[in-house]
Amino acid sequence: MAELIPGAPRARIVDRGYRAYAGPRSGGRGAVVTVWRQSVQRALGLRRSPWAKILPVVSVAISYVPAIVFIGLVALVPTDELTDIDPLPTYGEYFPFIQAAITLFVAFVGPEVLCTDRRTGMLGIYLASPLTRDTYLSAKAAATFTVLSLVTVGPPLLMLVAYMLQGVGPDGPAGVAATFARIVVAGAALSLLYTAVSMGVSALTDRKAFATAALLLLVVVSSLFMAVFIEAAELPGSLYALSLINGPFNLVQLIHGEEPLVTDLTLPAAIAGVAAWTLLGAAVCRTRYQRLQVTR
Amino acid sequence: MSSVAPAAPAALGADTMVIRASGVVKSWGTTLALAGADVVVGPGVTGLLGANGSGKTTLFGLLLGLHRPDKGTIAVLGLDPTKAGPDVRARVGYSPEHHSLPPDVKAVDFVRHVAEMHGLPRREATGRASDVLWQVGLGEERVRPLGTMSTGQRQRVKLAQAIVHDPVLVLLDEPTEGLDPVQRDDMLALIRRVGHDFGIHVVLSSHVLDEVERVADAAVILHAGRVVSSGALSDLQATSTGGVVVEVAGDGAALVDAVAARGVPVQVEGARIYVTGGPEVFDLVRDELARLELPVRRLEPRRRSLEEVFLSAGLVGGQARSPEGSHG
Numbered sequence: 313m314a315e316l317i318p319g320a321p322r323a324r325i326v327d328r329g330y331r332a333y334a335g336p337r338s339g340g341r342g343a344v345v346t347v348w349r350q351s352v353q354r355a356l357g358l359r360r361s362p363w364a365k366i367l368p369v370v371s372v373a374i375s376y377v378p379a380i381v382f383i384g385l386v387a388l389v390p391t392d393e394l395t396d397i398d399p400l401p402t403y404g405e406y407f408p409f410i411q412a413a414i415t416l417f418v419a420f421v422g423p424e425v426l427c428t429d430r431r432t433g434m435l436g437i438y439l440a441s442p443l444t445r446d447t448y449l450s451a452k453a454a455a456t457f458t459v460l461s462l463v464t465v466g467p468p469l470l471m472l473v474a475y476m477l478q479g480v481g482p483d484g485p486a487g488v489a490a491t492f493a494r495i496v497v498a499g500a501a502l503s504l505l506y507t508a509v510s511m512g513v514s515a516l517t518d519r520k521a522f523a524t525a526a527l528l529l530l531v532v533v534s535s536l537f538m539a540v541f542i543e544a545a546e547l548p549g550s551l552y553a554l555s556l557i558n559g560p561f562n563l564v565q566l567i568h569g570e571e572p573l574v575t576d577l578t579l580p581a582a583i584a585g586v587a588a589w590t591l592l593g594a595a596v597c598r599t600r601y602q603r604l605q606v607t608r
Numbered sequence: 609m610s611s612v613a614p615a616a617p618a619a620l621g622a623d624t625m626v627i628r629a630s631g632v633v634k635s636w637g638t639t640l641a642l643a644g645a646d647v648v649v650g651p652g653v654t655g656l657l658g659a660n661g662s663g664k665t666t667l668f669g670l671l672l673g674l675h676r677p678d679k680g681t682i683a684v685l686g687l688d689p690t691k692a693g694p695d696v697r698a699r700v701g702y703s704p705e706h707h708s709l710p711p712d713v714k715a716v717d718f719v720r721h722v723a724e725m726h727g728l729p730r731r732e733a734t735g736r737a738s739d740v741l742w743q744v745g746l747g748e749e750r751v752r753p754l755g756t757m758s759t760g761q762r763q764r765v766k767l768a769q770a771i772v773h774d775p776v777l778v779l780l781d782e783p784t785e786g787l788d789p790v791q792r793d794d795m796l797a798l799i800r801r802v803g804h805d806f807g808i809h810v811v812l813s814s815h816v817l818d819e820v821e822r823v824a825d826a827a828v829i830l831h832a833g834r835v836v837s838s839g840a841l842s843d844l845q846a847t848s849t850g851g852v853v854v855e856v857a858g859d860g861a862a863l864v865d866a867v868a869a870r871g872v873p874v875q876v877e878g879a880r881i882y883v884t885g886g887p888e889v890f891d892l893v894r895d896e897l898a899r900l901e902l903p904v905r906r907l908e909p910r911r912r913s914l915e916e917v918f919l920s921a922g923l924v925g926g927q928a929r930s931p932e933g934s935h936g
Binding site: 329330331332333335336337338339340342343346347350359360361364428431432433434436437438439440441442443444605606 | 636669672674675693694695697698700701702704706708709710711712717721722724725726727728729732736739740743769771773774805806807
């Protein structure tokens with residue numbers, strides 16, 4: 313390195329001493345934002361080892377693959393020939409294509425965001441900050457919601473933008489706005505539901521693997537059981553609202569104004585089912601954290 | 609921002625006490641953790657002494673506002689943590705007892721994150737994280753993942769995260785747990801620096817009496833959920849039941865014989881003569897010194913070790929048994 317002043321002695325400061333801080337502090341709100349940002353980064357594997365990035369990257373990539381394929385079809389096939397091939401899926405019909413990716417992502421994100429803090433002792437350090445138990449959970453829920461929205465809102469939004477650029481999107485600004493709103497509301501409903509359920513399950517254990525397994529069992533097995541039970545007992549189809557797969561995915565179709573796969577499932581019933589699971593998950597999580605002893 | 613020279617502990621406003629707790633009762637189910645503890649902690653470094661299960665960690669949780677006491681009142685830095693928990697915690701640093709920290713996070717990222725949680729802007733938090741890791745002797749190790757660090761290094765990281773946001777008070781829960789003797793000496797020296805050079809009030813919990821003697825200005829002794837003794841270390845060590853230490857110029861044998869002849873226990877260690885007894889032995893020794901016309905080099909209350917303080921109170925075990933049984 314060249315000397316700035318010829319002949320001057322080289323020196324470096326190795327100890328700046330302990331410095332008091334008298335600047336601004338952002339309080340509880342700043343703490344929530346910090347925890348939210350750190351949790352999003354952690355769930356996505358950012359600033360972590362390459363191994364920690366694999367699952368989130370693969371899950372997100374899988375959820376976007378069908379959208380990219382459909383966009384490619386629109387881009388490569390002439391518009392007048394598009395009607396000759398199998399019709400493109402609607403926004404509501406898109407989710408069954410990525411059901412596995414969403415389920416995998418849900419089973420991974422909640423435990424990563426919530427269990428890790430208890431396992432590593434970070435919870436005690438978090439709660440010794442201006443955070444309260446409720447604001448801590450709010451930050452964690454916001455982080456989980458944000459990450460899940462990458463796969464529930466992102467792909468259909470990408471389809472909308474690409475279709476508009478190709479000239480096969482909704483008609484007029486009003487149509488675009490309405491479709492945009494439906495995509496956001498439907499995606500938010502899915503994210504909200506799965507945030508609450510994954511946090512509810514993750515609150516019950518500090519082991520990520522246990523929470524992930526429990527979530528997969530809850531989402532997949534309960535949905536299969538519900539389907540078999542309803543069919544075998546010839547119960548009303550509206551009970552599918554309580555399924556963690558059929559209920560929310562049919563709700564998405566209803567929000568988009570489409571005919572749901574379960575024909576006798578109404579919008580109020582689907583909303584009630586999703587709301588019930590959401591409230592149950594949130595109640596389990598909050599109750600568990602209110603009772604946790606965290607100082608050790 | 610200016611660099612701070614060695615400073616007196618931070619000002620506390622009208623109330624000069626850092627912590628005031630009165631009649632604090634806290635149960636965990638059927639287990640009584642605190643049975644009416646009265647705690648007063650002043651400025652400087654204070655040791656919270658007690659056996660395992662005596663209620664030290666529970667008291668820290670209450671001071672931080674993480675739990676509500678079943679009975680009693682608490683004020684930390686003049687604030688009630690049950691009502692103003694976030695405000696209290698914004699001004700307090702805390703180092704937990706456990707050693708587990710996120711293994712895949714770098715020390716500097718971890719400390720910066722804690723600084724940001726306490727409201728410091730990102731740039732300031734980043735600078736202070738590096739600085740404070742240098743201060744605790746981890747400057748070269750600051751980019752290492754926490755999972756690769758030794759117990760001693762993790763204890764230093766825990767101390768760094770507790771002081772990175774420049775708190776008024778820092779609570780250290782068993783900060784020397786798991787350290788070898790050399791690491792323990794280093795950690796105690798660090799804690800002393802934090803309390804006396806950095807201007808941060810320190811409360812450290814420990815069940816090792818010697819540590820508190822070496823680093824603290826005052827001590828609070830918890831036993832079975834109650835405070836059995838507290839005050840400045842010099843006062844605790846020089847209670848009236850400790851007796852007196854005498855050092856005379858020349859041969860002190862005459863004094864030893866004279867005191868022993870009055871039926872008072874007396875012991876000689878080198879040049880020092882230890883006379884055991886209550887306040888009356890001061891008068892006795894003074895009178896004998898005058899009668900024998902011995903030149904005095906030292907005449908002072910005998911300072912007991914905290915271990916003697918602990919044992920003299922008959923303190924065995926630690927955990928409170930029941931609200932009724934804990935009285936007395």
